[in-house]
Amino acid sequence: MKLDFTTLYVVVLLNSLMLSIIWGSIAGTYRNFLPARYWLASSLINTVGGSVLLHTSGDYAILAAIAGNALIIFGFLNIWMGLRIFFGLSSGIGIAVAVTTVCAALMVLLIDAPRARNMVYSGGQLVPMVLSILLLAGQKSLGVGGIITMAAMGIGALSRLIVIGSNIAVLAQAFTAGGFFSIAPVTLLLVICSGIVWNFGLATMAIDRLREEVAILAASDDLTSLANRRGLNERLSLAMRRARRSGQTFAVMLVDLDNLKQINDSLGHSAGDAAIIHTAELIRAVMSQQDYAARLGGDEFCVIIAKPHASAPGADAASLSRPAQMADALLERLATTPLRFAGTTHPISASIGIAAWRPRDHEHHADILAEADAALYASKTAGRNTVTMAIPAAIDTTGAPVLGSGA
Incomplete structure (x- = not known):
């Protein structure tokens, strides 16, 4: 042809x-x-x-x-x-x-x-x-x-x-x-x-x-552009697989606003949304590029912290570990940068719970979240605006980690 x-x-x-x-x-x-x-x-x-x-x-x-x-x-x-x-x-x-x-x-x-x-x-x-x-x-x-x-x-x-x-x-x-x-x-x-x-x-x-x-x-939260619970679960599963292969641990930090209900009741839900967005921005500010943040819903956030035991040379590892440093930095930023809404400022505080991943105790990502949640509850019970760490080395008679105040 x-x-x-x-x-x-x-x-x-x-x-x-x-x-x-x-x-x-x-x-x-x-x-x-x-x-x-x-x-x-x-x-x-x-x-x-x-x-x-x-x-x-x-x-x-x-x-x-x-x-x-x-x-x-x-x-x-x-x-x-x-x-x-x-x-x-x-x-x-x-x-x-x-x-x-x-x-x-x-x-x-x-x-x-x-x-x-x-x-x-x-x-x-x-x-x-x-x-x-x-x-x-x-x-x-x-x-x-x-x-x-x-x-x-x-x-x-x-x-x-x-x-x-x-x-x-x-x-x-x-x-x-x-x-x-x-x-x-x-x-x-x-x-x-x-x-x-x-x-x-x-x-x-x-x-x-x-x-x-x-x-x-x-896998994203519409309001804050952080990950949502689905994205967090996927990243936690990935972090656990990587940690098992490499032997490198990680930590989970749960953050819960203390006074969002009062803001919603007094200023309306648009102010509550602004408070959530403001908190998400402050969380981003204290994270490293290796960390991963998510909003679980309502006023609760979660951060997966890579290399949690990195600390300043010669410093006490328990008090200056990365999760404790990040938690303290976040509470300080919340205290010094109140929410600005409708021409006025409104203070925000948060309670924080931290848990470190351990292969023996955390078979599923829900296990480490439950431990961090228990630490968060301890912070709420202790008067709020504080940090509680689940100390891996201390185990009580029931097999549960002992909770220690970090702030």
């Missing part, structure tokens, strides 16, 4: 229409997923470009070909721009417009030099492919979708290099024009096929990202 450019331009057009439907569906369903808009724009622009290339006859055939080629170059650049947005970068629209403008201007200047014009067009397509490959290669983790996209773009880039090299060979009289026209449709077919594959890769990347976002939302 003989391949001809007209047939392939029809394939480009139909393929772009199909991809427009797919990306239009994704962009319309997930309106906040901005990369899909760029990839939809790419498909739509390529659809228009393919339509223009199908009408390259008559007095304005060359100009129509230049316009169609410029549109397709810009369509390819939209793939790259979407990838930049996907990875949290600016769109790079200025570069895209500049590349398209330069290529269009060169094709106009070379209007009487079809081979040179063909090289400019192929080079214009090559630029976004190379930029996309470099962007993907620079990521720490790609996933299957990223690998598929990068590999497909590599094939597409190779086909464009073959076209550029073939044109140079023809100009150097090392290759015949007939030979060039025998391979040019094949290279175009390679670009079409690789384009289908890299869009599949992009779709896979989109699905993975959206699934991650849903998982994050399912």
Whole structure:
């Protein structure tokens, strides 16, 4: 079967229409997923470009070909721009417009030099492919979708290099024009096929990202953006598995506001919400990057503390362990930074209970939470605004850890 450019331009057009439907569906369903808009724009622009290339006859055939080629170059650049947005970068629209403008201007200047014009067009397509490959290669983790996209773009880039090299060979009289026209449709077919594959890769990347976002939302607290109880349980289970493998322990700190009911009763639930958000911000301020905070519900918070026995050199480990330091720092911040609501300030205090994970006593994450909760209850009973630690080394006759006051 003989391949001809007209047939392939029809394939480009139909393929772009199909991809427009797919990306239009994704962009319309997930309106906040901005990369899909760029990839939809790419498909739509390529659809228009393919339509223009199908009408390259008559007095304005060359100009129509230049316009169609410029549109397709810009369509390819939209793939790259979407990838930049996907990875949290600016769109790079200025570069895209500049590349398209330069290529269009060169094709106009070379209007009487079809081979040179063909090289400019192929080079214009090559630029976004190379930029996309470099962007993907620079990521720490790609996933299957990223690998598929990068590999497909590599094939597409190779086909464009073959076209550029073939044109140079023809100009150097090392290759015949007939030979060039025998391979040019094949290279175009390679670009079409690789384009289908890299869009599949992009779709896979989109699905993975959206699934991650849903998982994050399912494990997040709407009010504070901390983890919720589900997220905490998952992280506790992970922390326990890691601790068993490495021998590195961790601690759990439960924080419960002492006076949220009074704030709700006197100022309303919006003030109560503000108090919870304020407390969450103060908890973040005393955490390290290795720690993990969650809101369990109501006015209760939990922090998983990594490396709880780290302390200052020469200091007493029991009094200056990380959990005790964090708890004291949190109570101090609560005391010195009262809630500001409706133009007035309102003091907030909290009770804190701390427990350290021990493999013999904590088979399930509920076990260490129960121990920390008992310590929290002891703080409440002791008069509130204080810290109680479940001391692992001290066990009473019932087998339960002895609770010691830390503040």
